[in-house]
Amino acid sequence: MTRVALKALWARKRRLAGSFVAVFLGVSFLTGTLVLGDTLNRSIGRFFAQAYAGTDVSVRNATSVSDGPGAIRGPVDASVADRVRGVPGVAAAEPVIQGIGQLLGRDGRPIEVLGPRTAGNWLTDPRLNPYHLVEGRAPYALDEVVVNRAVARQGRLRVGDVTAVLTPRRIPVRIVGLAKFGDQDGFGGTSFTAFTLEGARRYVAGSPDRVTSVSIRAAAGVPQAALAERVRRVLPPGTEAVTGRALGDEGMSAVAKGFLTMFRAFLLVFAGVALLVGSLSIHNTFSITVAQRVRESALLRALGASRRQVLGSVVVEALAVGLVASLAGVLGGLGFATLLGGVFAAMGAALPVGGLVLTPGTVAVAVPVGLLVTLLAGLVPAVHAARTPPLAALRETAAEPPGVPRARAVAGGALLAICVALVLASVVAGDSMPVAGAAALVGVVGMVVFGPVAARYAAALLGVPLRRLTGTLARRNAVRAPRRTAGAATALMVGVGVVTLVTVLAASSEASVRSTVARSFGGDLVISATGTSSTAGFSPRLADDVARLPQTSAAAGVGVGDLRIGGRPVQVRYADPAALGRVIDLGPAARIGPGRFAVAEDVAAKRGWHAGTPVNVRFADGTSRALTVGGIYPSGGPIGGYLIPRAEWTPHDRQPQDTTVLITLRGGTDLAAAKRAVTDAARPYGAPSVRDRAAYLDAQASGVRQLLTLVYVLLALAIVIALLGIANTLSLSVHERTRELGLLRAVGMTRAQLRSMVRWESLIMAVFGTAGGLGLGLLLGWAVGRAASDGAFAAPVAQLAIIAVVGALAGVVAAVRPARRAARLDVLAAIATA
Incomplete structure (x- = not known):
């Protein structure tokens, strides 16, 4: 039976192409997310390793008031450097001063970077200094500085230029050197301006007897841990000695617990949406192909195949498609990771990505997930195929039963009723995100189960304005196969529902921010620092x-x-x-x-x-x-x-x-x-931004709009998968109705009319899916928005109208290829099809 299944799969490879693409895209998104996370993890880890590569021990303030990476601690007494120089095993010890320092570009404004804008002293020991000169020289005078090459390029500055540094007071400086951080032009997205030690004491530390830390290099053969223990014995209270290895691990741990965890979770949510939409498309494809092979399954049963063997043959097909698509998706994930990095860079949030990292763990997650999604999506059709009676081979049977089981209608209606009840409960309870989340989950399942019931009436209603012959036939085709119509539309419904939900949440959040700021602030003008870094100020x-x-x-x-x-x-x-x-x-x-x-x-x-x-x-x-x-x-x-x-x-x-x-x-x-x-x-x-009250309120909500743009880009993949599902459903429907289409052509229907009929059918599916997604998204957006945005709810009519129009037009686009294929059918060959 395995050979039979594989031969059947190869014979119908065009039918399963849509399932392959759905699995491929979903696994590519998942793989790309994991690859990008692992790549960032390696890149950031390399940065921290380079930062402390030559530092064996660091003496710093023992107080930490922030769990964020790179947080600057309070100062320590400068005399600590003299104390530790006398410790046995210390080869070199240099005071380190680090603080706020915003370098002004050629335009006189602070150069905007994603990370901290720092200033400090240039370390004279090249092994302790993670930076090395690539142009110019080290600073000698108080007003001379070395800057990292990335920030100099961004500010259009060169060696010899005169500019200023805000510490936060304005300090005129001359750039005498450009430096690289290891093999990079800067440490992540930070800017660094290095004075002489005396210059840093005067302009950054503000005191000759206070430093940020002391970096220590061990003598040959002295372990870091042993030297740290010796140094601790001479330190005053309130200070601590930490090994360079521990500093790197500490920085990496802070990034991993904060940014990387949130970043991965953020992208995995969209990977999950893409896989969900893909699984619905896969399920619909297998349902149609299995339904079209009722007589074939019955013949196998008549020839002696057991139900288990028929079930196994369909499962083998699903696993074969899932395996090939998942393996291809792993390779596609590398390209997707590059694409995601480009998306973030285009939005002004470039990630420190070097060469992509594909780990065995990523493959071990992505391939089984792709297989599992495909298997689960094809399991119900497989069971249906196994239940085909042998006598079905002796009579003409419909590819798909025209009705909808009453149990499914009751179950779907009950789930939707529970969803509405949970939404009302979350609104009454107020700040109740768990209840709102449960409503979202139940609502999606309810729409999937109740879809065929709604599809029959929705298709009939949507087809009312279609008076011409092609429109009438399209409406009847959609109504007579409600499961197929619902299956094709449900994937789009989920995608549009998530887009609508995010749109409503963003609008509600923006309305909440505007409302709270407007209530508390009644002023006229606001001066704001450029950039979002905590070290940006004046x-x-x-x-x-x-x-x-x-x-x-x-x-x-x-x-x-x-x-x-x-x-x-x-x-x-x-x-x-x-x-x-x-x-x-x-x-x-x-x-x-x-x-x-x-x-x-x-x-x-x-x-x-x-x-x-x-x-x-x-x-x-x-x-x-x-x-x-x-x-x-x-x-x-x-x-x-x-x-x-x-x-x-x-x-x-x-x-x-x-x-x-x-x-x-x-x-x-x-x-x-x-x-x-x-x-x-x-x-x-430093010419910070000056805004009036209206512009300030817009700026407060701008972060929400930027996030919304990114979300739209990421959700576009789910919509593409859904449209591929519609196109695949129409292609399979055209194949099933080959004889019917041939007869229509024989009695006078033109090629243009046939194309029009397929397009109208696709439009009905797309409008049904879009309308259902809008309704579900608005309902859940109301619940989640009231729970997450202080009771605020806003439904942006213009944006929702655009979503509706785009969803409907996308259905027409999805029908282009199936309609062309239908119109190209040979009339006589089509009529002769069994």
């Missing part, structure tokens, strides 16, 4: 300069930093509460004084705090203080969940800077004139 003096402008009524600068509050690492905003209270609604929090801080309502509720609650706060320099919750302000808005008074923050930060200045203008001031005045005042500070 001097706090800018807020003072703006406050002195005659057009300004109030101006408040806001900075961002990391602390441990109540033992947890959190990101906080620091500002002058009184000044900030004049531009946004802080309520009682605007009056907090020394020894107090404020939190948002949602944070207070989550952590059980109220006004007067004492909380331990630990700063990056290792200092701990007991601060009291002095006020609670409305959630949302531009200051996040925690607000620390600037007077409490500044003593513990050697480089305080603001990322935002919120401005309220005097009554009657011309907005355009005021914006020009503020822009002029901001120019010496």
Whole structure:
């Protein structure tokens, strides 16, 4: 039977081409996701290995206030370097200064990079320094710097150019050298500006007796662990000695737990959607091919084949298609990983990808998943084939039963009713994402089960406007085979449903952001740092300069930093509460004084705090203080969940800077004139962006729109697979109806009419799938949006209309090849077909 199955498969290879493509694309997406994750893991690991390749031990502050990779710790006493130089086994020890340093490009604006914008000192020991010069020389004077070549190229800077570095005060510098990080032009997406040690002490550390860390090189034959233990004995309290190997592992672990985990999960969701849509297309293809081979299966049974053998023959076909497509999908995944990297780069989020990494683990996951998806999709048709009675070979049988089992209709209706009940329960419960997620799962299953019932009535209804002969025939074809219509449309329905869900969630999230920011911020202008990095900012003096402008009524600068509050690492905003209270609604929090801080309502509720609650706060320099919750302000808005008074923050930060200045203008001031005045005042500070209130609200929601664009690109694959499923269904339908089509041509139907009939049938399938997907997506978007976006719900009519039109037109595109094939049938040969 295995030989029979394989020969049958080879004889009908064109019929199963659609299944092959569906499996291939789904496995390619999955493989590409895994390959890209492994490649990033290797690339980032190599970066960290290069960063600490020559460092055997590092002495640093023992306090960590951030779990993020590359977080700069508080300083240590500079005398530590002299202490460790005398430790036996130390061959060299150099103080390291690292801090904020934004290099200005040729246009006078900070060069935008994805990672931190840092500055420090150029290490003179080439083995301790992960950078090496490729052009120019090392810095000698206080105003001379070396920069990494990637940032110099991006800022259109060359050796000999004069520019400035914001630390955050503006420092004029001359570029005397360009450096590479190992074999790369920079460390990931970071920028690095290196002064002399004295220059870094003056401009970055702000003190001659404080450094960020001390890098130590061991003498020949001294193990890292042994040297670290010796160094620990001479260190003052509050410092620690860490081996270079541990530093690399620590950085890699932080990236893996944060960015890489989220990145992989994000892409795997879309790989799962693609595989789900592909499995529906595969199931529909096998259902049709098995139904068309009813007499063949019956003949096998009549010749003595058992049900198990017939079942096995179909399973062998599914496994053969799944195996070949999965293996091809593994190779296709390499190209898909390159494509994904290009998509991120085109959106301004280039990933540090080198040569692609295909591990045995990726193959061990992708191939079995492809096989399993194909097997499960073909299992039900296989069981149906095994149940074919031998007498079916002696009579004419329909390729597919015209009706829908009553049990399926009842089960599908029940599942959809449960989905609606779960949606209502999640809305009533409020913040209930698990219930909303369960509703989504039940809804998708319900649509798949109930699809044939809905397809019969939907096809009849959608075909009402089609009055011509070709439209009437197309409607009847769709109605008489509701399972086939539903099977082809369900894959598109799932794809459109996910697109609609994401669109609604994005619009709801954007509406929520706009609403919360608009409620709390009633100002007129906002100055914002360029870029999203936490090291992007400007001097706090800018807020003072703006406050002195005659057009300004109030101006408040806001900075961002990391602390441990109540033992947890959190990101906080620091500002002058009184000044900030004049531009946004802080309520009682605007009056907090020394020894107090404020939190948002949602944070207070989550952590059980109220006004007067004492909380331990630990700063990056290792200092701990007991601060009291002095006020609670409305959630949302531009200051996040925690607000620390600037007077409490500044003593513990050697480089305080603001990322935002919120401005309220005097009554009657011309907005355009005021914006020009503020822009002029901001120019010496690196020309940060100046926006009016409307533009600021748009900027707050821009991240959601960027993510939505990326999601659309990733979901496009699922839509393509769904359209291939429709095209494959139509092709198989044309093959099944060869004699019928020949008779239509014989009684006078033209080739153009035949093409039109197939296109109308495809359009009915596409409209049914698109409409079902829109309905399901809107329902689930309402539930998930209310659970995830503070009760906000927004349905963007224009975008949803575009989705509907594109879904319908895509059905016409999917019918091009099947319609052409139908029109090319030889009339006499078609009539003679058995």
